[in-house]
Amino acid sequence: MYTEKVLENFRNPKNMGEIENADGIGTVGNPICGDLMTIYIQVKDDKLENVKFKTFGCAAAIATSSMITELAKGKTIEEALKITRDDVAKELDGLPPIKMHCSNLAAEGLHAAIEDYKRKRDGGRLCRDDRVA
């Protein structure tokens, strides 16, 4: 049912774990449905210097989490925001149709982490200096 690439990413996930003092953290999913994903990002000069994940879920959920960290690492914020759930599935040579909806949450997780980063950054800067141009 799963492609070899999904199984490979499930068996040997990349970038598993937390980032201490992450610049942005995004959690998506719902354990009732069987998937909960947290993506951690570290940003330097507008680039995603480090991306890590922690996931509770099926093989598809774990494989997509691993894949998103690979896809996002080194990209600019703007580039990373363009990564879609379809991109993740494509990189894994596809997902079973039933898993496309429920377990393919990694792109949303990444976007949520970036939103969190922006909120912290903008919030912080607005307090520190006057950014009104």
Next chain:
Amino acid sequence: MNESVNMKSAKKRVYLDHAATTPVDPEVVDAMQPYFTRFYGNASSLHSYGQEAHNAMEDARKKVAALIGAESEELIFTAGGTESDNMAIKGVAHKKKRGHIITSSIEHPAVLEACRALERGGFEVTYLPVDRFGMVNPLDVESAINDKTILISIMHANNEIGTIQPIEEIAKIASERGIPFHTDAVQSAGKVSIDVRRMNIDLLSLSSHKIHGPKGVGALYIKKGVQIEPIIHGGGHERGLRSSTENVPGIVGFGTACELAQDRMKVDVHHLAEMRDRLIQGALTIEESYLNGHPTKRLPNNAHFRFTAIEGESLILSLDERGIAASTGSACSSKKLVPSHVLMAIGLTEVEAHGSLRLTLGRENTSEEIAYVVEALSEVVERLREMSPLWKKDLELAKWKEKLKDVH
């Protein structure tokens, strides 16, 4: 593809999914062999080819009957457990034309879906609840009976959590009220002793491939005098109750499997229960692990667990990587993405059901294999928990538990 299959078969493999199906015993295969190429007659034919097939089939019928203490004339061969369940339930219902059926909420889908189909046709069905161990209370059966009740169907042992039901008590209640009692004994046959006479059973479903026989064969025991309407019509085979040319090699194999099961039951049950207890003891040393089902009234080959903060499909695939074949009630592994109805019925939350694992043993498993499985299991659980954002995040878990309360 071929390469990866070969690689898989080269490493250690342990099959712990005997509730799904069992390997066919070599003795069974030997018994079946001549009925493909040598004695290939149609059991209905009058010539000697037909008679050879017929005699072999009747010999098998005796062996199947002996396993459950029935007369051979009381057994109808079917294509499996699902057909037997359908035949019993729809057969009684269609004979009576209308009425009320009592069953439990943890039956196999073959029973539940047959009952739902009857509901659509105007029958009434009561699905009894179970306690947290998965046990039906006979008093609930008694109070569900009304003057329209035409059938009571309660499984002997549950296929997921292995709980053995008090069917003797339930059958006694049914028989006192003159209501036919059916039991699905697909998982219990050969592992729990059955005597249909002593136990007051009117209809009983059996399946060959769960007891080291071939797939595609089963039987329905119908006590003398119990009337059913056939669900398959045709040339009048099996006393007109189940038309279709009989699967002679399959039936011969099933007969031999029943004979072996009966001969070996004492030894098998002792061996299975010993391994099961070792497995349970070992698995429960893992932090936040729980046993599902009844602590003592359970099948000798069934161990069913749940592990906090991990998901079953990941667990199954991780065990498979280590050569261990198991099963889960997690929604993520089901075709409909809903958690097991059995786990819901015993009161688990969706999150708990996700972390479920069923390990079912067979006579060919060894103690060494159990030791290997316990070790692999604790490694796999630890690894998945390392990955899980729910593990050791008491706040996260508590938060979701609160949300669950709102949902329910």
